[in-house]
């Protein structure tokens with residue numbers, strides 16, 4: 115039982131074409147349909163008290179999105195999950211929830227994210243060759259690309275924002291890049307920008323087929339932890 | 348029968364597939380993927396009739412349209428029918444679809460348009476006509492009705508512009524004149540009957556021509572004089588009626604109104620619950636087509652509306668309800684109804700928006716309670732700049748009314764006021780045009796003190812549209828101002844405002860679009876060729892400034908030996924046969940002529956609530972005319 119919960123939700127292919135703000139509105143309406151006793155902000159334009167961890171870009175699927183929500187009454191995670199899922203459209207689903215102590219800190223907590231990026235290249239390459247290219251790419255100390263910042267387009271060295279990068283070749287066409295990247299309000303590295311930089315620096319004519327967010331982490335005394343694990347803080 | 352079996356096999360095979368490469372290249376891909384909350388899901392193989400409701404404009408506009416929500420809901424209540432939605436793909440999507448050979452499809456099942464039994468277009472705006480041709484073509488359906496055979500869907504159309512169906516006669520198999528929620532069932536029943544009878548296309552069209560409110564243009568012949576005016580419009584067979592009478596729903600409480608409307612993922616123009624208070628308008632402003640073609644006024648009961656508000660919020664999760672009607676203040680039970688509704692919306696954190704309210708103490712208080720967020724803009728529609736001209740158009744608003752309303756609003760904290768006018772109204776002189784600027788200026792001056800006291804500054808916006816004469820109005824015989832005159836009036840107004848004040852923003856419409864709107868609104872069926880040529884030359888989304896090309900349309904006219912001025916700028920005689928004379932909307936031609944004469948005298952006509960003016964709409968035996976008679980009877984007895 116708690117007044118506030120932190121939850122993880124997923125988004126699959128069916129709803130990946132909508133933008134972050136549309137996802138927020140979708141949740142607000144689902145909460146209303148479910149008749150959940152969500153708390154509202156005071157003031158002129160009362161809004162539901164719900165805060166999301168990291169914006170979700172158009173085209174991205176994810177199994178690890180996080181948000182905090184506050185209620186006017188005590189709410190169990192189980193009851194929340196079952197009620198909200200009945201009101202959410204197919205394609206978005208709440209997977210787990212835990213009580214959260216400091217509602218709304220989620221945005222500043224998020225520090226890194228893990229992605230799986232499926233891509234293709236015109237000429238087939240074996241995994242070792244491609245892995246070699248990735249290692250060479252990571253060997254550079256400076257990978258400067260133009261990045262959209264609050265102050266407009268700026269050259270930014272993204273190398274420090276890449277924590278790990280590896281490639282694998284699954285059965286069938288294409289390759290999967292597994293990327294562990296800095297994320298969050300401060301030093302966010304978008305996976306599409308990473309791939310752009312990778313293509314640019316290596317000269318590979320790659321086409322990104324899909325991007326999936328596999329996990330998102332909070333930094334807790336030099337340890338990566340799930341945002342649900344640090345909900346007690 | 349064979350044809351049908353072949354089609355149902357095809358149907359299983361034909362499903363449009365979209366991929367990321369396409370969807371991530373275009374703007375707002377969610378316009379094309381469907382799957383919204385409350386979208387109706389059925390097994391297409393388990394129904395007998397597949398209906399594609401087609402809105403000839405962008406998804407964001409179409410999804411805001413109440414009529415579509417009503418008919419979608421009504422049709423899908425039937426187990427034997429599956430109604431799906433189709434919108435005009437925006438130009439970026441269209442280009443990719445054509446490049447890749449992807450046919451236009453319905454959002455529910457991704458089925459190509461050509462696989463449906465019936466395609467129904469709604470005609471909300473004349474400038475969307477070329478989109479109809481484009482959508483049919485993209486959907487693999489022959490654009491011309493005469494080219495369709497038993498393997499093709501029937502194409503029908505309804506909505507306000509259908510009161511003059513003639514310009515679209517070449518493309519549409521049959522029109523529905525008037526309100527659709529009852530007649531659509533008769534059409535679907537007729538379709539099922541025809542389908543099982545194995546008859547040919549013509550047999551079905553003859554059959555539906557017998558349904559009241561249905562007009563089959565191919566069953567009529569239009570004969571012209573040498574000068575291009577009409578000699579006569581004649582049915583080709585004895586089985587079809589001489590005149591097609593508009594359909595009307597007699598009791599709104601008895602027909603379905605949707606509470607489980609589709610909730611789009613992306614923002615649309617009207618992204619909220621819409622509660623329809625009543626149909627029709629008691630006022631009878633002489634320029635306003637809606638004021639005549641929806642007569643008589645019929646109200647929905649407050650009990651029903653409150654019930655709908657509750658169930659709609661529960662089923663959609665919407666955070667806003669809007670009351671819709673042509674003039675909200677005229678709803679007879681407004682205060683009591685709003686009290687109850689507000690008690691509910693406040694508790695549920697739902698905003699209530701109240702467009703088209705007359706501004707007075709009551710309504711300002713109401714707006715204040717209803718919506719805590721948007722105390723920014725109020726709109727007024729004086730329509731004309733002088734009392735004389737307002738009397739001509741039967742707009743019963745005085746300068747004093749307006750001044751005190753605006754002062755009230757400004758004192759109440761509203762800091763932006765928009766005023767809507769028309770340029771080119773019948774009898775308009777430069778004095779009337781000046782009156783628009785002068786009204787704005789005098790409002791700025793009279794509100795100066797009040798706005799300062801509130802610490803805000805008042806922003807006044809004047810906006811002028813170009814008057815377009817429409818069928819079934821007292822001005823249906825009037826010439827429209829030509830483009831040069833309208834442009835001159837706009838420039839004159841702009842100058843006059845700029846010379847006097849910087850506090851007023853002035854907006855005006857593109858008179859070239861209005862000119863084409865006027866042509867299509869009062870056109871005859873010879874325009875079919877012009878529309879076809881314009882579309883072939885690339886016309887679509889003509890209502891959007893960035894896509895409209897006046898030169899293209901003029902070229903299409905020249906190519907077909909016609910002149911747009913004949914339709915837009917010519918005064919018609921009362922005795923002339925009008926292209927829509929075989930359509931009967933209930934309001935009589937005699938009444939419209941009387942109103943036109945009164946307009947030139949500057950004579951006002953009372954509204955239906957204060958007394959009947961005998962327009963003819965009593966034939967429907969419904970709504971306010973009925974109430975009216977009762978009152979008179981009581982007074983008499």
Ligand code: SF4
Pocket residue numbers: 642643644954955958959960961962963964965971972975
């Ligand atoms: S018949 Fe009379 S009351 Fe009825 S709509 Fe016409 S004018 Fe109004």
